[in-house]
Amino acid sequence: MKKYLLPSFFILLVFQLCNAQELKSPNGNFTMTFSLLNDGTPTYALTYKNKAVIKPSKLGFELKDDKNSLLNHFTVSDTKSATFDETWKTVWGEETAIRNHYNELAVTINQKETNRKIIIRFRLFDEGLGFRYEFPEQKDLIYFVIKEERTEFAMTGDHTAFWIPGDYDTQEYDYTESKLSEIRKLFKSAVSSNASQKQFSDTGVQTSLMMKANDGLYINIHEAALINYSCMNLDLEDKTFVFQSHLTPDAQGNKGHIQAPSVSPWRTIIASYDARDVLASRMTLNLNDPCKIEDTSWIKPVKYVGVWWEMITGKSSWSYTNDFPSIQLGVTDYSKAKPNGTHGANTKHVKESIDFAALHGFDGVLVEGWNVGWEDWFGHEKDYVFDFVTPYPDFDVVEIKNYAKSKGIKMIMHHETSGATRNYERHIDKAFQFMNNHGYDAVKTGYVGNIIPLGEHHYSQSIINHYQYCVEKAAEYKIMLNAHESVRPTGICRTYPNMIGNEAARGTEFQAFGGSKPNHTTILPFTRLMGGPMDYTPGIFEMDISKLNPANNSHVNTTLANQLGLYVVMYSPLQMAADLPENYNRFLDAFQFIKNVPVAWTESKYLEAEPGYYLTIARKDKNSNNWFVGNNNGVKPRTSTISLDFLEKGKKYDATIYADAKDADYKTNPQAYKITKQKVTNKTKLSITSAAGGGYAISIVESK
Incomplete structure (x- = not known):
């Protein structure tokens, strides 16, 4: 395992200009900009390959019974930057080792009138941004009650979203695909009955929220490391396409009881022009603490x-x-x-x-x-x-x-x-x-x-x-x-x-x-x-x-x-x-x-992906050289064409393909399937037709 942490004078990733700080991802594709508005309101913005992902968006908290809250009148008192790179081993997972590589900016902001301070910590990975609020130990901010977290995610347009209704008690909804501007109109029809449920807004949605912009950019908003805090929903202002965080309340209507020192969960934004990159991201795992169980030998798939x-x-x-x-x-x-x-x-x-x-x-x-x-x-x-x-x-x-x-x-x-x-x-x-x-x-x-x-x-x-x-x-x-x-x-x-x-x-x-x-x-x-x-x-x-x-x-x-x-x-x-x-x-x-x-994997490859329409994933068995491929298809029949270039060069394999029959259909003929076998190598390309609501599975076993 390699691991290192360097101070800012080594990496030169952050600079100050007009009260703004800028942070770049390790590969340079993402840029996060932090700044304060004239009234001292903290904001951030995110770009990917010089195109806006998140427009300038406000950060902060509204506190219960506190006229000042933690929304504005801040000044920047300190910034610290670092880079981090490690590879850690999983107990189980979609692969046996995960790289955790990010550049970090920690901005300390002070509220002069109240002498209170917050640290906003940003971590920028090659696949996206994670940030959280930190409340260090201080005499003027010890116990407080959150009325609402005021984190914004300002979208750049009327994206297509795959969403379920915002709810305090259930996620057991079917997904609706629509433009952001259509959520309000479709909200009631998206709500189905459940044993326990409570919606809060007819433009409220849940994370993880998957979206696609008109230019083909895929955007995912979620949270990581939800510990001692309320779960976050998103409430959309559908005229400006700005999401605001909406925390789940307790029985008294409070959104969180905090004692400093404390931290919030990470708010995460993953973006790419390739949907497969979203599936391959391990950013959510990387924003959590390492394993705290010393002996994991008893944990088995x-x-x-x-x-x-x-x-x-x-x-x-x-x-x-x-x-x-x-x-x-x-x-x-x-x-x-x-x-x-x-x-x-x-x-x-x-x-x-x-x-x-x-x-x-x-x-x-x-x-x-x-x-x-x-x-x-x-x-x-x-x-x-x-x-x-x-x-x-x-x-x-x-x-x-x-x-x-x-x-x-x-x-x-x-x-x-x-x-x-x-x-x-x-x-x-x-x-x-x-x-x-x-x-x-x-x-x-x-x-x-x-x-x-x-x-x-x-x-x-x-x-x-x-x-x-x-x-x-x-x-x-x-x-x-x-x-x-x-x-x-x-x-x-x-x-x-x-x-x-x-x-x-x-x-x-x-x-x-x-x-x-x-x-x-x-x-x-x-x-x-x-x-x-x-x-x-x-x-x-x-x-x-x-x-x-x-x-x-x-x-x-x-x-x-x-x-x-x-x-x-x-x-x-x-x-x-x-x-x-x-x-x-x-x-x-x-x-x-x-x-x-198998149920234990050493490697995963994402071969095809379009949310709501199709997925094809290949995974390698943790205990052999065998691979397994799975495909799920949406409502329209489709021919899937995949390359087996992930197989080891120079080796031959026996592939068994379990596919929909020609007349298969999820409504009228769901049990129609065919099984075929063929020899394959890393040069093989396969074309397999998936029915409406169909798919296929392949086992690829190294030839003896």
């Missing part, structure tokens, strides 16, 4: 199956009985209950899942609905919903533990909190010790419904702190954590790699709740995945949900080949084969790709 999709579709139930009108843990006597006959998490059925996992080489099995309380868990805003240690009468924890161990399978625990964060924190040590005692080293948590304490939001400061507490507590017990319905990731998995996956977006389950748009997964890598991997739960082979549950008429809006491509396109070290074993048994030749595709 996992490919798993589970008792889950059958409940999502309504074929089975989480609950054990229909006898009780309500449940009170410690009072309700389950021994007197009659089983409902649909409970999925029973010992016999879970053993069948373990057998399937062992037969096909999977690592683990997830089981949902194993613990008491599911009969009365949702919609009542109960504080004491689950205890996370008491199984239903038909789920034998010890027998399952021993059986899984005999088959070489790891069990994955499920902890649904029903949004009751206080209750989970009360029980978390006992629950994690229970996992240690019974051989579970990974947990999927859930936060369905409104947050308790009532009035708090999924993305407010105290609940952000709850999620972080769970990650750090899990690390103490050597448990890998996969949080659903939590805040979107912001690269914290670099610091705590036991945070092996998250949902925090509209996942596959919504395909059983009415469906998602067929181009959904061509947008997610540019948005949700910018902050970390997603437990998207792909691998659905039966698209007609009524065949699993006649009462459910939903349709999975992809082709089968598209589902295979997801295992490469939707990066995650935690990948599920989500469908039922009987559906995989119908298509064993296609299922072979899911069995073969």
Whole structure:
């Protein structure tokens, strides 16, 4: 690993002219300019290859019960600049090593009337800009309450955006593609129902926000290292195309309680004329602290199956009985209950899942609905919903533990909190010790419904702190954590790699709740995945949900080949084969790709990319010289032409191509696919047609 940090007199990157400071990226393509307006308001601007990305935009804070706030009347008292270059190794990731190279400018500004100071730290990478606010220790700014962060992102025009509605409680929306000027008009139609949601403005959107300017420049706005702070949305002034930060409030309406010394999350802007550069950026990870877990040997990527999709579709139930009108843990006597006959998490059925996992080489099995309380868990805003240690009468924890161990399978625990964060924190040590005692080293948590304490939001400061507490507590017990319905990731998995996956977006389950748009997964890598991997739960082979549950008429809006491509396109070290074993048994030749595709990578190549339309990604297996390629396509059929020049020169490979058949279509013929094989080298070019809502997958194995 190389690493160095040099003071400004070595690098000469910053100069002062008319109260302005300028910072250039290592390759010189980006220029950030910081300056103060006449009234002392701090501003910044960003250009890429001499073209404006962000026009001059204001910085600062409005404080509660403080007439001066931290908005203006500043002077620059100090500037420090440096350059930094290191290469760090990942515990898991899209590659095994990541370069962290940036030039930095730290500007200290003082508010003369109040004797308060802020440091605004800018880091300029070859792919974009990160900046944050720092509140150093000082006698005149110790405790304060944020009324609103006033960071602006002034766009240069009416860009095309891929957006979901700004919300304090959910990101589980389909994406809308529109001009910025059309967001207000389309906002209501972009809002779909959810178990917990709260929009704040009809021009509010969420990050990571992906845009494309008329000249072809791709722009991505997000945040990194969201720690002890409220999650940021963006509120658009649609006449000037200026976004302003909008923090998630707490139950009292406050946006943040700060004690100096403290720092904000990083605000990030990535830009390029090539969409592939956005996908390849590791800036979000690089703006997070290095790994804080000394021994990471227990953190391992996992490919798993589970008792889950059958409940999502309504074929089975989480609950054990229909006898009780309500449940009170410690009072309700389950021994007197009659089983409902649909409970999925029973010992016999879970053993069948373990057998399937062992037969096909999977690592683990997830089981949902194993613990008491599911009969009365949702919609009542109960504080004491689950205890996370008491199984239903038909789920034998010890027998399952021993059986899984005999088959070489790891069990994955499920902890649904029903949004009751206080209750989970009360029980978390006992629950994690229970996992240690019974051989579970990974947990999927859930936060369905409104947050308790009532009035708090999924993305407010105290609940952000709850999620972080769970990650750090899990690390103490050597448990890998996969949080659903939590805040979107912001690269914290670099610091705590036991945070092996998250949902925090509209996942596959919504395909059983009415469906998602067929181009959904061509947008997610540019948005949700910018902050970390997603437990998207792909691998659905039966698209007609009524065949699993006649009462459910939903349709999975992809082709089968598209589902295979997801295992490469939707990066995650935690990948599920989500469908039922009987559906995989119908298509064993296609299922072979899911069995073969790794979950640990040493290198990734982004071959084609256009947000909302298509993606083609190649990744190299961490444990062999084999490569795997995945493609997802949008609503129009398209021929994808790719070069295999990433393969090692002079070597021959056997390629197996899983593609849409000529008559495949996500609506009318989703299970039509074809499998072909051919010899390939680094000189090979392939042309493969993807259907509407389709895609393809390729395994490329070094010839023996």
